Amino acid sequence: MWKTLHQLAAPPRLYQICGRLVPWLAAAGIIALATGWVRGFGFAPADYQQGESYRIMYLHVPAAIWS
Known part of the structure; x- marks a missing residue:
């Protein structure tokens, strides 16, 4: 478990995951707003x-709140 977590938290892998999630999360945020x-x-x-x-x-x- 720790090995998998460590691999997912490594910067190259984390940036790859976040790069795929950001458009979806931004769209969800705009829809919620x-x-x-x-x-x-x-x-x-x-x-x-x-x-x-x-x-x-x-x-x-x-x-x-945003300011």
Whole structure:
């Protein structure tokens, strides 16, 4: 087990694996981001006190976390 793990963690092999995974993970991330925005802006109900201005949280909070 350790030999296999060591071989997979070696930089040349790891870069090869990651090179194949990055496009798939990037696509999954973009799909998840788009799904979250659609659900946040399109399907989330308006707040009973703040109304539609509450939905801006679905954009500003993730942007603040990323920065």
